[in-house]
Amino acid sequence: MEILALSGVSKSFPGVKALDDVRLSLRAGEVMALVGENGAGKSTLVKILTGIEKPDAGEILIDGAPVDFGSPFDAWRAGITAIHQETVMFDDLTVAENIHMGHHPTLGRGPFRRFVDWRAMRAHTSAVLARLEVNISPDTVLRELTVAQKHIVGIAKALSHDSRIVIMDEPTAALSQHEIGELYKIVAQLKAAGKAVLFISHKFDELFAIADRWTVLRDGRFIGAGTIGDVTRDELVTMMVGRRLDQVFPKVTVPIGETVLEVEDLSHPTEFDGISFKLGRGEILGFYGLVGAGRSEAMQALFGITRPSRGRVRIAGREITVRNPSDAIRAGIAYVPEDRQIQGAILPMSITENITLPMVDRVNGGPVLRPKRERALARRFGERLAVKATHWDQPVANLSGGNQQKVLIAKWLATDPAVIILDEPTKGIDVGSKAAVHEFMGELVKSGLAVILVSSELPEILGMSDNIIVMHEGRIRRRFRRAEATAEAVVTAATGGA
Amino acid sequence: MTSLRYEVADRRKAAAADFWLRWEVLLLVLLGIVMLVNSRLSPWFLDYYNLLDSTFNFSEKAIMALSMTLIIVTRDIDLSVASIIALASVFMGLAAQAGAGVPLLVLIGLATGLLAGFANGAIITRFQIPAIVVTIGTMSLFRGIAYVVLGDTAITSYPAGFSWFGQSYLVWSIPFEFVLFLVLAAVFGFVLHFTTTGRRIYAIGNNPVAARFSGIPVDRYRLVLFTLNGLMAGLAAVLLTSRIGSTRPNIAAGWELEVITMVVLGGVSIMGGSGTISGVFIAVFVLGMMTFGLSLMNVPGIVMSVFVGVLLIASIAVPILIRRMLRR
Numbered sequence: 001m002e003i004l005a006l007s008g009v010s011k012s013f014p015g016v017k018a019l020d021d022v023r024l025s026l027r028a029g030e031v032m033a034l035v036g037e038n039g040a041g042k043s044t045l046v047k048i049l050t051g052i053e054k055p056d057a058g059e060i061l062i063d064g065a066p067v068d069f070g071s072p073f074d075a076w077r078a079g080i081t082a083i084h085q086e087t088v089m090f091d092d093l094t095v096a097e098n099i100h101m102g103h104h105p106t107l108g109r110g111p112f113r114r115f116v117d118w119r120a121m122r123a124h125t126s127a128v129l130a131r132l133e134v135n136i137s138p139d140t141v142l143r144e145l146t147v148a149q150k151h152i153v154g155i156a157k158a159l160s161h162d163s164r165i166v167i168m169d170e171p172t173a174a175l176s177q178h179e180i181g182e183l184y185k186i187v188a189q190l191k192a193a194g195k196a197v198l199f200i201s202h203k204f205d206e207l208f209a210i211a212d213r214w215t216v217l218r219d220g221r222f223i224g225a226g227t228i229g230d231v232t233r234d235e236l237v238t239m240m241v242g243r244r245l246d247q248v249f250p251k252v253t254v255p256i257g258e259t260v261l262e263v264e265d266l267s268h269p270t271e272f273d274g275i276s277f278k279l280g281r282g283e284i285l286g287f288y289g290l291v292g293a294g295r296s297e298a299m300q301a302l303f304g305i306t307r308p309s310r311g312r313v314r315i316a317g318r319e320i321t322v323r324n325p326s327d328a329i330r331a332g333i334a335y336v337p338e339d340r341q342i343q344g345a346i347l348p349m350s351i352t353e354n355i356t357l358p359m360v361d362r363v364n365g366g367p368v369l370r371p372k373r374e375r376a377l378a379r380r381f382g383e384r385l386a387v388k389a390t391h392w393d394q395p396v397a398n399l400s401g402g403n404q405q406k407v408l409i410a411k412w413l414a415t416d417p418a419v420i421i422l423d424e425p426t427k428g429i430d431v432g433s434k435a436a437v438h439e440f441m442g443e444l445v446k447s448g449l450a451v452i453l454v455s456s457e458l459p460e461i462l463g464m465s466d467n468i469i470v471m472h473e474g475r476i477r478r479r480f481r482r483a484e485a486t487a488e489a490v491v492t493a494a495t496g497g498a
Numbered sequence: 499m500t501s502l503r504y505e506v507a508d509r510r511k512a513a514a515a516d517f518w519l520r521w522e523v524l525l526l527v528l529l530g531i532v533m534l535v536n537s538r539l540s541p542w543f544l545d546y547y548n549l550l551d552s553t554f555n556f557s558e559k560a561i562m563a564l565s566m567t568l569i570i571v572t573r574d575i576d577l578s579v580a581s582i583i584a585l586a587s588v589f590m591g592l593a594a595q596a597g598a599g600v601p602l603l604v605l606i607g608l609a610t611g612l613l614a615g616f617a618n619g620a621i622i623t624r625f626q627i628p629a630i631v632v633t634i635g636t637m638s639l640f641r642g643i644a645y646v647v648l649g650d651t652a653i654t655s656y657p658a659g660f661s662w663f664g665q666s667y668l669v670w671s672i673p674f675e676f677v678l679f680l681v682l683a684a685v686f687g688f689v690l691h692f693t694t695t696g697r698r699i700y701a702i703g704n705n706p707v708a709a710r711f712s713g714i715p716v717d718r719y720r721l722v723l724f725t726l727n728g729l730m731a732g733l734a735a736v737l738l739t740s741r742i743g744s745t746r747p748n749i750a751a752g753w754e755l756e757v758i759t760m761v762v763l764g765g766v767s768i769m770g771g772s773g774t775i776s777g778v779f780i781a782v783f784v785l786g787m788m789t790f791g792l793s794l795m796n797v798p799g800i801v802m803s804v805f806v807g808v809l810l811i812a813s814i815a816v817p818i819l820i821r822r823m824l825r826r
Contacts, residue, residue, distance in 0.1 A: 326713035
């Protein structure tokens with residue numbers, strides 16, 4: 001029986017069409033696998049289903065009747081619950097309080113009718129947890145639970161008010177093998193109880209283990225759907241990466257010069273292990289992997305933000321020790337971080353102040369500020385990146401995402417680096433700025449810089465890189481030369497396949 | 499990309515509203531009002547010698563407000579400054595009882611402040627504990643040591659020359675303390691607004707993560723600022739002890755809040771990242787003159803604190819209301 005049907009759903013954000021005419025159907029007692037690359041539109045779809053975003057067009061039917069979610073609360077009342085890493089949980093409240101957040105039982109009558117009925121709440125929690133056959137006390141404070149147990153609390157929350165549709169977004173990402181087994185059991189129970197489960201995962205093994213049907217999205221479009229028994233892993237991968245709209249990348253190939261950066265056995269106790277690679281002048285080295293594969297962490301270790309447990313780094317053949325970012329800057333490494341607003345820009349400060357910050361002493365030629373010199377430098381690099389602003393003293397906060405990113409690249413270029421690491425440089429910026437950033441990467445390599453491109457966008461990695469390193473769970477899984485890299489092979493390596 | 503160019507001006511065209519909505523200008527207007535009211539209420543207010551002598555009441559706090567400004571701009575806070583004064587004063591007193599000379603007393607006062615401030619900064623940055631928690635702790639700790647050492651007694655046996663720092667006048671009857679404040683204000687203003695150090699302090703206050711990603715040793719800066727703040731409290735201890743000529747364990751009680759009041763009234767955001775030394779400089783006079791005027795009218799200290807409280811809350815609420823009105 002079909003519980004939920006989506007048809008013609010579209011959603012645009014400034015500069016991006018996140019979803020375009022997408023359909024999806026969920027049946028009672030079935031697990032639907034939602035498959036797609038990063039940026040395929042899965043999270044937007046989840047946000048629409050949970051009432052966080054409103055679709056621009058399309059129809060959502062529950063039991064055949066159209067619904068319109070004005071708020072997350074509407075979706076929740078309609079029986080839809082999502083469990084994902086960022087599920088709102090209250091770490092300092094108990095399991096019972098978390099499960100009943102927003103719908104706690106009350107004493108119900110008399111002067112105390114608005115008071116919480118703690119006894120009923122605890123009993124109900126115990127009952128729900130018992131149904132899941134897990135051993136967690138309702139009075140435990142959430143902070144004391146493991147990630148897996150927190151997921152189970154999330155599921156219990158879904159069960160506690162009879163959700164009929166449970167969305168699980170990468171629920172196993174942080175779980176151990178044993179915990180994953182427990183989760184599978186619970187999914188089986190949900191199925192048996194007649195719930196519809198939407199299961200989002202990058203791990204094909206688990207999709208084939210628990211899903212009944214599949215739907216593939218790519219570039220915000222519906223690609224196909226069917227029963228899991230009738231499809232192979234390779235077919236799914238092909239559908240995921242597909243033949244794209246001819247996205248043209250302004251790839252500039254310059255002969256790769258002498259080795260600038262040499263990394264040997266860079267390791268960290270938990271995040272990455274045994275990372276070794278060489279990077280030459282004029283080379284763009286792409287790092288691809290799923291979220292959590294350890295790419296950013298490894299880059300931040302190169303830049304002195306995280307401390308590696310072992311490993312050697314050489315710049316132009318000379319071994320360097322990077323204890324902090326200023327060591328890295330001095331050695332000629334620049335890092336444009338993924339999180340523009342928090343790690344990158346100092347939003348309330350001006351474009352000029354942002355651009356000159358990493359080398360403010362060098363620009364001013366001493367401890368005393370010389371505004372003219374600073375502005376000249378900001379103008380030189382700001383214009384090189386075609387930053388669109390009204391004046392150079394404008395706060396970076398007032399710029400568009402794309403222009404903020406340009407300011408940040410200008411900031412790091414102004415440090416005159418030998419190696420520039422771009423971590424997700426086009427994430428969440430408009431198409432025009434994206435093209436400008438890609439084009440600019442060509443200019444960088446022409447001027448002899450070595451570029452590391454960390455990206456979760458497959459076309460970008462394939463389109464821009466000379467060489468590609470694919471990481472999986474903290475290790476380098478495979479290396480590709482540009483010519484031999486295919487979308488299928490790269491995705492397979494990133495998901496842990498051969 | 500070279501084909502794509504935008505015309506970007508060097509700076510924004512200045513508008514009249516920029517000037518009139520500056521916090522410093524509003525404070526100057528407020529100061530003018532306070533002066534006007536005071537001169538109407540008391541015929542002695544505008545007396546040259548009276549006015550200069552009134553600076554004795556706030557110079558020591560004002561000196562501490564300068565370094566406290568840097569602390570608050572970097573999103574930290576130091577509640578232990580008044581207790582540092584007590585601690586430094588006690589050590590100076592003990593040294594004086596043991597027969598130490600004036601230079602050694604000054605050195606002990608400054609060194610105690612420096613070390614206490616360093617202790618604050620070291621605990622905060624080493625263990626990554628919020629400054630408010632650590633300095634509430636050291637506030638009790640330092641003051642507690644003073645009480646343990648002195649009990650109910652007071653030390654008054656300071657050498658004759660020691661009174662110079664807190665009681666002497668320079669040219670034109672200007673108190674030494676006040677001159678010291680003016681000089682230090684100029685130095686702090688220069689460092690915060692015209693040097694790369696000041697730029698980094700603002701960067702840390704606006705976004706400590708991005709500051710770190712830009713190569714700024716954030717924790718080292720914080721440690722140095724707490725040490726400096728301790729040193730300034732040590733200096734205030736020398737001046738205050740010299741001025742009143744005695745040490746009691748409750749010396750400078752409650753001053754930490756008065757110092758922070760000066761900074762906040764001066765337009766320094768308690769969330770960090772913004773504020774100027776000139777704003778704090780003017781706020782020092784607003785508060786100083788208001789207190790002076792009220793005392794000329796024999797208003798008791800308890801009532802004064804009511805005025806200060808109202809002024810502080812109004813100074814934060816009014817700009818928010820104005821901004822809301824402008825947005826409409």
